[in-house]
Amino acid sequence: MATMLILGAASDIARATALAFACEGWDLIVAGRKEEILQKIAADISLRSGRTVKTAHFDALKPEEHAVFWRDIEEETSALFCAIGFLGEQERAQHDFGHAETILRTNFTGLTPILSLAANTFERRGRGLIIAVSSVAGDRGRASNYLYGSAKAGLTAFLSGLRNRLATKGVTVITVKPGFVATAMTAGMNLPTRLTATPQQVAADIVKAVKKKRNVVYSRWFWRSIMMIIGHIPECMFKRLKL
Numbered sequence: 001m002a003t004m005l006i007l008g009a010a011s012d013i014a015r016a017t018a019l020a021f022a023c024e025g026w027d028l029i030v031a032g033r034k035e036e037i038l039q040k041i042a043a044d045i046s047l048r049s050g051r052t053v054k055t056a057h058f059d060a061l062k063p064e065e066h067a068v069f070w071r072d073i074e075e076e077t078s079a080l081f082c083a084i085g086f087l088g089e090q091e092r093a094q095h096d097f098g099h100a101e102t103i104l105r106t107n108f109t110g111l112t113p114i115l116s117l118a119a120n121t122f123e124r125r126g127r128g129l130i131i132a133v134s135s136v137a138g139d140r141g142r143a144s145n146y147l148y149g150s151a152k153a154g155l156t157a158f159l160s161g162l163r164n165r166l167a168t169k170g171v172t173v174i175t176v177k178p179g180f181v182a183t184a185m186t187a188g189m190n191l192p193t194r195l196t197a198t199p200q201q202v203a204a205d206i207v208k209a210v211k212k213k214r215n216v217v218y219s220r221w222f223w224r225s226i227m228m229i230i231g232h233i234p235e236c237m238f239k240r241l242k243l
Protein backbone atom coordinates (compact mmCIF):
# COMPACT_ATOMS: atom_id res chain seq x y z
CA MET A 1 0.00 0.00 0.00
CA ALA A 2 1.11 3.60 -0.49
CA THR A 3 1.87 6.58 1.72
CA MET A 4 -0.61 8.79 3.58
CA LEU A 5 0.25 12.31 4.75
CA ILE A 6 -1.15 13.08 8.21
CA LEU A 7 -1.47 16.84 8.90
CA GLY A 8 -1.82 17.97 12.52
CA ALA A 9 -0.37 14.60 13.47
CA ALA A 10 0.15 15.48 17.14
CA SER A 11 -3.61 15.85 17.58
CA ASP A 12 -5.26 13.14 19.64
CA ILE A 13 -7.68 12.27 16.84
CA ALA A 14 -4.86 12.23 14.26
CA ARG A 15 -2.65 9.96 16.38
CA ALA A 16 -5.41 7.39 16.79
CA THR A 17 -6.34 7.63 13.10
CA ALA A 18 -2.72 7.43 11.92
CA LEU A 19 -2.19 4.26 13.94
CA ALA A 20 -5.42 2.78 12.58
CA PHE A 21 -4.36 3.49 8.98
CA ALA A 22 -0.84 2.16 9.59
CA CYS A 23 -2.40 -1.06 10.92
CA GLU A 24 -4.39 -1.19 7.65
CA GLY A 25 -1.05 -1.23 5.78
CA TRP A 26 -0.38 2.43 5.00
CA ASP A 27 3.08 4.00 5.32
CA LEU A 28 2.83 7.47 6.82
CA ILE A 29 4.31 10.95 6.83
CA VAL A 30 3.30 12.55 10.14
CA ALA A 31 3.46 16.33 9.82
CA GLY A 32 2.99 19.18 12.27
CA ARG A 33 4.76 21.93 14.16
CA LYS A 34 6.46 20.04 17.01
CA GLU A 35 9.34 17.94 15.69
CA GLU A 36 10.20 16.25 19.00
CA ILE A 37 6.62 15.05 19.56
CA LEU A 38 6.33 13.93 15.93
CA GLN A 39 9.49 11.83 16.27
CA LYS A 40 7.98 10.03 19.27
CA ILE A 41 4.66 9.50 17.48
CA ALA A 42 6.45 8.15 14.39
CA ALA A 43 8.55 5.73 16.45
CA ASP A 44 5.50 4.53 18.38
CA ILE A 45 3.30 3.96 15.30
CA SER A 46 6.15 2.30 13.42
CA LEU A 47 6.79 -0.09 16.33
CA ARG A 48 3.11 -0.98 16.74
CA SER A 49 2.30 -1.37 13.03
CA GLY A 50 5.58 -2.36 11.39
CA ARG A 51 5.07 0.38 8.76
CA THR A 52 7.48 3.11 7.65
CA VAL A 53 6.62 6.41 9.36
CA LYS A 54 8.49 9.63 8.50
CA THR A 55 8.09 13.11 9.97
CA ALA A 56 7.78 16.52 8.29
CA HIS A 57 7.33 20.12 9.40
CA PHE A 58 4.01 21.78 8.50
CA ASP A 59 2.44 24.99 9.81
CA ALA A 60 -1.03 25.91 8.50
CA LEU A 61 -0.36 29.56 9.31
CA LYS A 62 2.60 29.71 6.87
CA PRO A 63 0.91 29.25 3.46
CA GLU A 64 4.01 30.60 1.70
CA GLU A 65 5.77 27.32 2.65
CA HIS A 66 3.04 24.94 1.49
CA ALA A 67 4.03 24.58 -2.18
CA VAL A 68 7.63 23.61 -1.27
CA PHE A 69 6.36 21.29 1.48
CA TRP A 70 4.10 19.52 -1.02
CA ARG A 71 6.73 19.41 -3.78
CA ASP A 72 9.10 17.51 -1.46
CA ILE A 73 6.61 14.73 -0.65
CA GLU A 74 4.28 14.82 -3.67
CA GLU A 75 5.68 11.83 -5.52
CA GLU A 76 5.40 9.36 -2.63
CA THR A 77 2.05 10.62 -1.28
CA SER A 78 -1.22 9.09 -2.45
CA ALA A 79 -3.56 10.14 0.36
CA LEU A 80 -3.95 13.03 2.79
CA PHE A 81 -5.61 13.12 6.21
CA CYS A 82 -5.97 16.55 7.85
CA ALA A 83 -6.85 16.93 11.53
CA ILE A 84 -5.54 20.48 12.05
CA GLY A 85 -7.86 22.61 14.15
CA PHE A 86 -7.95 25.36 16.75
CA LEU A 87 -10.93 26.02 19.01
CA GLY A 88 -9.76 29.39 20.33
CA GLU A 89 -11.84 31.48 22.71
CA GLN A 90 -15.13 32.79 21.35
CA GLU A 91 -15.48 35.73 23.77
CA ARG A 92 -11.90 36.88 23.19
CA ALA A 93 -12.36 36.61 19.42
CA GLN A 94 -15.33 39.01 19.60
CA HIS A 95 -12.90 41.82 20.54
CA ASP A 96 -9.46 40.55 19.55
CA PHE A 97 -9.67 40.28 15.76
CA GLY A 98 -6.16 38.87 15.51
CA HIS A 99 -7.36 35.93 17.59
CA ALA A 100 -10.49 35.67 15.42
CA GLU A 101 -8.29 35.56 12.33
CA THR A 102 -6.12 32.80 13.81
CA ILE A 103 -9.27 30.71 14.37
CA LEU A 104 -10.46 31.31 10.80
CA ARG A 105 -7.06 30.65 9.24
CA THR A 106 -6.19 27.54 11.27
CA ASN A 107 -9.54 25.85 10.66
CA PHE A 108 -10.20 27.00 7.11
CA THR A 109 -8.15 29.34 4.91
CA GLY A 110 -4.79 28.03 6.15
CA LEU A 111 -5.79 24.54 4.99
CA THR A 112 -7.09 25.34 1.51
CA PRO A 113 -3.64 25.73 -0.15
CA ILE A 114 -2.40 22.26 0.88
CA LEU A 115 -5.78 20.64 0.19
CA SER A 116 -5.73 22.25 -3.27
CA LEU A 117 -2.15 21.18 -3.97
CA ALA A 118 -3.00 17.57 -3.10
CA ALA A 119 -6.26 17.73 -5.06
CA ASN A 120 -4.47 19.00 -8.18
CA THR A 121 -1.86 16.22 -8.01
CA PHE A 122 -4.43 13.49 -7.39
CA GLU A 123 -6.66 14.83 -10.19
CA ARG A 124 -3.73 14.69 -12.60
CA ARG A 125 -2.97 11.10 -11.53
CA GLY A 126 -6.61 10.05 -11.73
CA ARG A 127 -6.55 8.59 -8.20
CA GLY A 128 -6.17 9.71 -4.60
CA LEU A 129 -7.83 10.11 -1.23
CA ILE A 130 -8.43 13.29 0.80
CA ILE A 131 -9.93 13.16 4.29
CA ALA A 132 -10.35 16.26 6.45
CA VAL A 133 -11.77 16.74 9.92
CA SER A 134 -14.40 19.45 10.07
CA SER A 135 -16.99 19.55 12.89
CA VAL A 136 -20.68 19.44 13.71
CA ALA A 137 -20.03 23.01 14.90
CA GLY A 138 -20.00 23.98 11.21
CA ASP A 139 -23.58 22.78 10.67
CA ARG A 140 -25.21 25.71 12.50
CA GLY A 141 -23.75 28.85 14.11
CA ARG A 142 -24.10 29.04 17.88
CA ALA A 143 -23.36 31.98 20.22
CA SER A 144 -20.85 29.93 22.21
CA ASN A 145 -18.46 29.14 19.32
CA TYR A 146 -19.51 30.77 16.05
CA LEU A 147 -16.00 31.89 15.03
CA TYR A 148 -14.79 28.27 15.15
CA GLY A 149 -18.13 27.08 13.74
CA SER A 150 -18.06 29.46 10.78
CA ALA A 151 -14.49 28.40 9.93
CA LYS A 152 -15.56 24.74 10.02
CA ALA A 153 -18.63 25.60 7.90
CA GLY A 154 -16.23 27.11 5.35
CA LEU A 155 -14.08 23.97 5.42
CA THR A 156 -17.16 21.74 5.05
CA ALA A 157 -18.34 23.71 1.99
CA PHE A 158 -14.82 23.69 0.51
CA LEU A 159 -14.62 19.89 0.88
CA SER A 160 -18.09 19.50 -0.63
CA GLY A 161 -17.00 21.53 -3.67
CA LEU A 162 -13.75 19.58 -3.94
CA ARG A 163 -15.67 16.28 -3.84
CA ASN A 164 -18.02 17.57 -6.54
CA ARG A 165 -15.06 18.67 -8.70
CA LEU A 166 -13.18 15.37 -8.32
CA ALA A 167 -16.08 12.91 -8.34
CA THR A 168 -15.39 11.78 -11.91
CA LYS A 169 -11.58 12.00 -11.58
CA GLY A 170 -10.94 8.95 -9.40
CA VAL A 171 -10.35 11.01 -6.25
CA THR A 172 -12.31 10.38 -3.04
CA VAL A 173 -12.96 13.32 -0.68
CA ILE A 174 -14.32 12.53 2.79
CA THR A 175 -15.57 15.11 5.31
CA VAL A 176 -15.41 14.01 8.95
CA LYS A 177 -17.76 15.73 11.39
CA PRO A 178 -17.08 14.73 14.98
CA GLY A 179 -19.36 15.82 17.81
CA PHE A 180 -17.78 15.84 21.28
CA VAL A 181 -14.45 14.01 21.48
CA ALA A 182 -12.29 13.65 24.60
CA THR A 183 -9.00 15.24 23.44
CA ALA A 184 -6.56 18.00 24.40
CA MET A 185 -8.90 20.46 22.64
CA THR A 186 -11.79 19.71 25.01
CA ALA A 187 -9.73 19.00 28.16
CA GLY A 188 -11.32 20.65 31.19
CA MET A 189 -14.74 20.96 29.52
CA ASN A 190 -17.73 19.35 31.16
CA LEU A 191 -18.82 17.15 28.23
CA PRO A 192 -21.83 14.79 28.46
CA THR A 193 -20.28 11.33 28.85
CA ARG A 194 -22.79 9.45 26.68
CA LEU A 195 -22.32 11.86 23.76
CA THR A 196 -18.53 12.00 23.97
CA ALA A 197 -16.38 9.76 21.78
CA THR A 198 -12.81 8.63 22.30
CA PRO A 199 -10.23 9.47 19.59
CA GLN A 200 -10.05 5.71 18.90
CA GLN A 201 -13.81 5.56 18.17
CA VAL A 202 -13.45 8.49 15.76
CA ALA A 203 -10.47 6.77 14.12
CA ALA A 204 -12.49 3.57 13.64
CA ASP A 205 -15.35 5.58 12.08
CA ILE A 206 -12.88 7.21 9.66
CA VAL A 207 -11.28 3.92 8.57
CA LYS A 208 -14.77 2.47 8.04
CA ALA A 209 -15.79 5.54 6.01
CA VAL A 210 -12.82 4.99 3.67
CA LYS A 211 -13.70 1.32 3.18
CA LYS A 212 -17.35 2.21 2.48
CA LYS A 213 -16.40 5.22 0.31
CA ARG A 214 -18.58 7.56 2.37
CA ASN A 215 -18.76 11.27 1.50
CA VAL A 216 -19.60 12.73 4.91
CA VAL A 217 -19.18 10.85 8.18
CA TYR A 218 -20.56 11.98 11.54
CA SER A 219 -18.68 10.55 14.51
CA ARG A 220 -20.29 9.10 16.49
CA TRP A 221 -23.09 8.18 14.12
CA PHE A 222 -25.88 9.67 16.31
CA TRP A 223 -24.60 13.21 15.65
CA ARG A 224 -26.17 13.07 12.20
CA SER A 225 -29.64 12.85 13.84
CA ILE A 226 -28.77 15.38 16.54
CA MET A 227 -27.62 17.91 13.94
CA MET A 228 -30.65 17.24 11.75
CA ILE A 229 -32.90 18.14 14.69
CA ILE A 230 -30.79 21.21 15.55
CA GLY A 231 -30.83 22.23 11.88
CA HIS A 232 -34.64 22.13 11.79
CA ILE A 233 -35.24 24.36 14.82
CA PRO A 234 -36.79 27.56 13.42
CA GLU A 235 -34.47 30.58 13.67
CA CYS A 236 -37.05 32.49 15.76
CA MET A 237 -36.73 29.76 18.44
CA PHE A 238 -33.05 28.94 17.88
CA LYS A 239 -31.92 32.51 18.58
CA ARG A 240 -33.41 32.29 22.10
CA LEU A 241 -31.69 29.00 22.99
CA LYS A 242 -28.48 28.97 25.00
CA LEU A 243 -26.45 26.37 23.14
Ligand SMILES: NC(=O)c1ccc[n+]([C@@H]2O[C@H](COP(=O)([O-])OP(=O)(O)OC[C@H]3O[C@@H](n4cnc5c(N)ncnc54)[C@H](OP(=O)(O)O)[C@@H]3O)[C@@H](O)[C@H]2O)c1
Pocket residue numbers: 008009010011012013014032033034058059060061083084085086087106133134135136177178179180181182183184185186
Ligand atom coordinates in the same frame (compact mmCIF):
# COMPACT_ATOMS: atom_id res chain seq x y z
N1 LIG B 1 -12.21 17.35 20.25
C1 LIG B 1 -13.43 17.59 19.77
O1 LIG B 1 -14.44 17.55 20.51
C2 LIG B 1 -13.60 17.90 18.31
C3 LIG B 1 -14.91 17.98 17.82
C4 LIG B 1 -15.11 18.27 16.47
C5 LIG B 1 -14.01 18.45 15.65
N2 LIG B 1 -12.74 18.38 16.15
C6 LIG B 1 -11.63 18.59 15.24
O2 LIG B 1 -10.80 17.46 15.27
C7 LIG B 1 -9.49 17.85 14.83
C8 LIG B 1 -8.45 17.30 15.78
O3 LIG B 1 -8.60 17.94 17.03
P1 LIG B 1 -8.36 17.25 18.45
O4 LIG B 1 -9.64 17.20 19.14
O5 LIG B 1 -7.58 15.99 18.25
O6 LIG B 1 -7.54 18.36 19.20
P2 LIG B 1 -5.99 18.68 19.36
O7 LIG B 1 -5.33 17.52 20.01
O8 LIG B 1 -5.95 20.01 20.03
O9 LIG B 1 -5.47 18.82 17.86
C9 LIG B 1 -5.39 20.00 17.14
C10 LIG B 1 -4.19 19.86 16.21
O10 LIG B 1 -4.13 20.97 15.32
C11 LIG B 1 -2.77 21.33 15.22
N3 LIG B 1 -2.57 22.71 14.81
C12 LIG B 1 -3.11 23.82 15.36
N4 LIG B 1 -2.66 24.90 14.72
C13 LIG B 1 -1.83 24.46 13.74
C14 LIG B 1 -1.07 25.10 12.74
N5 LIG B 1 -1.04 26.42 12.60
N6 LIG B 1 -0.33 24.34 11.89
C15 LIG B 1 -0.30 23.00 12.02
N7 LIG B 1 -1.00 22.33 12.97
C16 LIG B 1 -1.76 23.06 13.80
C17 LIG B 1 -2.21 21.13 16.62
O11 LIG B 1 -0.82 21.07 16.52
P3 LIG B 1 0.15 21.58 17.69
O12 LIG B 1 0.31 20.39 18.58
O13 LIG B 1 1.38 22.00 16.96
O14 LIG B 1 -0.55 22.74 18.38
C18 LIG B 1 -2.87 19.81 16.98
O15 LIG B 1 -2.10 18.74 16.51
C19 LIG B 1 -9.51 19.38 14.74
O16 LIG B 1 -9.70 19.76 13.40
C20 LIG B 1 -10.73 19.75 15.57
O17 LIG B 1 -11.25 21.00 15.17
C21 LIG B 1 -12.52 18.10 17.48
